[in-house]
Amino acid sequence: MTATEVLDRTEASTDRRVPSARQGRDRRKPLRPSSIIALVILAVLAALWLMPFAWAIVTSLKSEADAGATPVTWIPAGGFTLDAYTSVLSEGNIPQWAFNSVFTSAVITAIAVAISALAAYAFSRIDFAGKRVLFYVTIASIIVPPQMLIVPLFYQMLAFDMVDTYAGIILPQLIHPAIVFILKQFFDQVPIELEEAARVDGASRMRVFLQIVLPLSRPILAAVSIFIFVGAWNNFLWPFIVTNDASLMTLPVGLQTVQSAFGVQYAQDMASAVLAALPLIIVFLFFQRQIIKGFATTGFGGQ
Amino acid sequence: MTTTPQLNRAQGVGPNALTRRDGRVPNSARRRDTLHGWGFAAPFVIAFLLFLVWPIIYGFYLSLTGQSITGANSEVIGFANYAEAFADGDVWRSLGNTLWFTLLSTVPLVLVALILALLVNLGLPGQWLWRLAFFAPFLLASTVVSLFWIWMYNPQLGLINSVLGGSTAWLTDSNTAMISVVITTVWWTVGFNFLLYLAALQNIPEQQYEAASLDGAGKWRQLFSITIPQLAPTTIVIVILQVLASLKVFDQIYIMTGGGPGGATRPIVQYIYETGFTAYRLGYASAVAYVFFAIIVIASMVQVLVTSRRGAK
Numbered sequence: 117m118t119a120t121e122v123l124d125r126t127e128a129s130t131d132r133r134v135p136s137a138r139q140g141r142d143r144r145k146p147l148r149p150s151s152i153i154a155l156v157i158l159a160v161l162a163a164l165w166l167m168p169f170a171w172a173i174v175t176s177l178k179s180e181a182d183a184g185a186t187p188v189t190w191i192p193a194g195g196f197t198l199d200a201y202t203s204v205l206s207e208g209n210i211p212q213w214a215f216n217s218v219f220t221s222a223v224i225t226a227i228a229v230a231i232s233a234l235a236a237y238a239f240s241r242i243d244f245a246g247k248r249v250l251f252y253v254t255i256a257s258i259i260v261p262p263q264m265l266i267v268p269l270f271y272q273m274l275a276f277d278m279v280d281t282y283a284g285i286i287l288p289q290l291i292h293p294a295i296v297f298i299l300k301q302f303f304d305q306v307p308i309e310l311e312e313a314a315r316v317d318g319a320s321r322m323r324v325f326l327q328i329v330l331p332l333s334r335p336i337l338a339a340v341s342i343f344i345f346v347g348a349w350n351n352f353l354w355p356f357i358v359t360n361d362a363s364l365m366t367l368p369v370g371l372q373t374v375q376s377a378f379g380v381q382y383a384q385d386m387a388s389a390v391l392a393a394l395p396l397i398i399v400f401l402f403f404q405r406q407i408i409k410g411f412a413t414t415g416f417g418g419q
Numbered sequence: 420m421t422t423t424p425q426l427n428r429a430q431g432v433g434p435n436a437l438t439r440r441d442g443r444v445p446n447s448a449r450r451r452d453t454l455h456g457w458g459f460a461a462p463f464v465i466a467f468l469l470f471l472v473w474p475i476i477y478g479f480y481l482s483l484t485g486q487s488i489t490g491a492n493s494e495v496i497g498f499a500n501y502a503e504a505f506a507d508g509d510v511w512r513s514l515g516n517t518l519w520f521t522l523l524s525t526v527p528l529v530l531v532a533l534i535l536a537l538l539v540n541l542g543l544p545g546q547w548l549w550r551l552a553f554f555a556p557f558l559l560a561s562t563v564v565s566l567f568w569i570w571m572y573n574p575q576l577g578l579i580n581s582v583l584g585g586s587t588a589w590l591t592d593s594n595t596a597m598i599s600v601v602i603t604t605v606w607w608t609v610g611f612n613f614l615l616y617l618a619a620l621q622n623i624p625e626q627q628y629e630a631a632s633l634d635g636a637g638k639w640r641q642l643f644s645i646t647i648p649q650l651a652p653t654t655i656v657i658v659i660l661q662v663l664a665s666l667k668v669f670d671q672i673y674i675m676t677g678g679g680p681g682g683a684t685r686p687i688v689q690y691i692y693e694t695g696f697t698a699y700r701l702g703y704a705s706a707v708a709y710v711f712f713a714i715i716v717i718a719s720m721v722q723v724l725v726t727s728r729r730g731a732k
Contacts, residue, residue, distance in 0.1 A: 150638075151543060158538050158545070162552035165606065168567045169555075171578045175570065188581035235463035243449075244456020250464070257471055261667050261715050263688045264708040267695040268478035269470065288470045296463065321455050350560040352670045353688075357696065368560035372674055382570065389566040396558040404550060407558075411611060412618040415660070 169393075176200050176386035183382040200387035209362055210391055213370035218395075220282060220355075220366060221348040224289045228344050229337060232292055236299035237325050241311070251300075257293045266357055273358055284358045285366065289348055295340050298414060302336045303329065335409075342410035349396065367392045482705035500706035510707060512682060513690040514714070516597070520672075520686060521665035523601045528661050529654065531605060532612030537646070539613075540620045554610035561607075561670030568603040569675055590676050593683040600672050600684055607671070608664070612657045619653035620646070659722045666715060687711050 147155065174190055175183050179199055182192035204210055238244065239251050269288050270279070278284035311324050319327075330337070352368045359365050362373070374388045400407055457464075482500055486493045504510050539549045556564065571577050572589035580586060589599040623646065631641050669688040672678060678685030678693075691711060695704030 147543075151541065154538055154541055155543050155545075158543065158549060161535065161538070162549055165552040165556065167578070168571055168606065171571060172567050184576060186575060188576055188578065231462040231466060235460040238456045238459035242452050242456035242459065244453040244460075245449075246453075247456060250460065254467070257467070259716060259719055260471065260475065261663075261712065263667050263669060263691070264712045264715075265471070265474040265478060266692065267701055267704045267708060268474040268481060270695075271481075271701065272470075272474060272477065287466070290466045291463070291471050293467075321459070325459075346558060350558075352561045353692075357692075368562040371560070371562040371566065374566075382573075382576065385566055386570060389563045393559050393563045397555055400551070400555060400558055404547065408550065408554065408614055411557075412614050415611065415615050415656075 172386045172390055172393075176383055176390050178383050180381055180383050183386075200381075200383035201391070204384050204387045204391065208374065208388065209365070209370055210367075210388060212363055213365055213367045214392075214395070216282075216285075216364060216370075217349055217367040220285050221345050223282075224286050224348040225341050225345040227286075228290045228292050228295065229341050231290065232295045232340070233299055233330070233333070233337065234325070236296045236303055237329060239296070239300045240303035241308075242321070254293045254296055257291075258297070262288075263353060266353065269354075270357055278358075280359055280361045280364055282364070285355050285364070288354060288358075289351065292340075292344060295344065295414070298340060299333075299336065302333060306332050336413065338406060339410035339413040342407055343414040346396065478705045478708060481702050482709050484702045486702040487699050496702075500703050501710070503703065504706050504710050509682065509690060510687075510710065513678075513685045513687045514710075516682075516684055517666060517668065517686045517688075520597065520601065520604075520668055520684075521662055523597065524604050524665045524668075525658065525661045527601070527605045528609055528612055528665075529657055532609050532616055532657065533650070533654075535609070535613045536616030536620055537642070540617060553613050556607050557610035559607065562674060564603060564607045565671050565674035568599075568606075568671075572599055572675075591680050593680050596676050596680060596684045600675055603671055603675065604665075604668070612661065615653060615657055616650065619650055623649045655726055659726070662718055662722070663715065666718060687714075 177196040177198070177200070178192040179194050179197050182194050183200075185193070235254075239247065239254075265288075273279050273284045273288075276284075278287070306329060310328050314324050314328055315321075350368060351366075352372075355366045356369045356372070359369060362370065365373070371388055371392050374385060483495050483497060484493055485496050485499075535549075535553050539546065539553070559567075569590065571579050574580055574586050574588045577589075579589065587595060589595045627645050627649070628641055631645055636644065667688060668686050669692070672684050672686055673689050673692075676684045678689045687707070688711065691704050691708045694700050694707060698704075
């Protein structure tokens with residue numbers, strides 16, 4: 117299955133204005149009894165799935181006394197309060213961690229997409245000596261789990277003096293062989309005539325790549341960018357290993373230290389977790405279609 | 420240089436802009452292509468060599484030494500670390516935990532994803548909400564997910580015990596720790612598989628259902644004779660991705676249970692981490708990492724064999 121095919125397929129599946137052609141049911145018609153049963157099941161499952169969010173949000177809006185009180189209640193005796201948020205934001209490192217996460221994820225995404233697209237273009241369009249071997253090595257490396265490299269990579273970073281630096285967080289996250297593969301598949305399907313016309317007119321390869329190929333590839337570039345960004349934003353193991361300095365930690369790594377730092381302050385723990393969850397959830401609320409398409413595309417593409 | 424511009428429609432191979440009439444590429448063009456090709460690939464290749472190929476080689480070298488953080492015993496000791504790993508009960512135990520986790524998590528992560536996708540694909544009102552509810556957890560960091568669920572599982576104050584009653588210490592009781600982590604994992608990552616199923620469901624040709632209806636097949640019959648078989652290639656993709664992802668589990672277990680109680684949930688990646696970064700036995704940690712790699716390679720090969728035998732596309 118190719119990336120573009122998936123793109124076209126998910127286009128239909130994620131467009132909520134076209135709910136499901138198969139059912140052919142007009143929305144204004146009353147629901148059949150079987151549909152009502154399905155709807156109830158869906159609603160119960162969705163409620164179950166949203167429960168941990170709801171419980172975390174409610175807890176974060178309680179005072180510490182209410183959060184630690186038994187019996188457990190949804191409505192706190194002392195009323196709702198934003199105390200947990202104000203103390204987490206004023207005392208903790210969360211704003212710094214959020215910045216670190218945004219910065220490192222954005223840089224990783226920009227560089228990874230750029231170098232992957234350049235390599236994919238070379239694999240797709242240029243007949244260079246050694247291409248086959250290089251391509252097979254790249255594909256084979258998809259199998260290597262990053263987790264197995266933590267020890268040698270860490271000592272490599274020590275040697276480069278990059279422990280506790282942004283470079284140390286970013287550099288090992290730049291290689292995405294599966295993304296190179298997905299992009300190559302896409303470039304293979306871009307009609308070559310436009311490029312050839314431009315080449316005959318004397319345009320350099322780089323100009324053809326930047327001005328013709330990249331604009332045509334916007335959907336797939338968006339898809340892989342979303343995939344890489346979310347992966348980097350949520351990555352835990354590598355940033356956890358390469359940072360000890362609290363001011364350089366990313367959100368996931370910093371949050372892990374919050375638990376012990378705040379001890380039994382449940383409302384503050386949940387406020388921190390909710391704050392860390394918020395950015396991507398808000399982005400998702402606005403760009404649900406694009407994000408779902410991005411994941412479906414890269415998911416089928418081999419990662 | 421006398422060259423004739425000619426369209427070359429073979430994609431991905433061959434020189435594309437300038438080809439001689441006899442179809443052979445002039446040497447100068449070939450050299451230029453090689454220069455361009457490596458030039459375009461260079462940034463990726465450099466990063467690839469530095470941060471993937473080199474650590475793989477260096478890690479293998481380390482695994483043949485007795486290297487520790489102090490730099491003592493850095494001489495090559497051959498395959499002694501591997502011999503030790505095969506005799507190490509903790510390696511076997513964490514491998515066992517990893518495989519158990521993979522089995523326990525993969526089955527519901529495929530089945531629940533399929534059920535959710537089938538339900539959402541009925542086209543009932545509320546599409547936006549269903550997708551949000553089932554997919555949004557996938558966008559959360561492992562730490563956020565773990566904090567949420569540590570709180571859900573809290574024996575005295577957690578939502579789960581307050582609904583179910585009782586005071587089960589979900590994460591610290593060796594009978595429930597693994598299953599608790601699995602439940603959290605299903606909640607967290609089922610959305611991705613759900614998404615892939617949903618995309619595949621939209622792709623089943625409408626005519627098949629129409630033909631089946633004309634033949635008098637009911638909805639359930641259609642589900643089992645059309646939908647499920649049509650989803651088989653997708654199911655294979657999902658199972659492959661899921662098994663490989665589950666074998667690499669670390670984050671949520673490390674954060675929620677610390678691998679405990681008493682190592683009952685510790686996965687192999689955590690054992691590599693602890694050997695390398697708390698016991699500082701670099702050489703030994705690297706050897707265990709290679710054992711882990713071997714298992715990933717074997718799992719991948721088994722899946723490739725199974726897939727090609729089934730003749731799936």
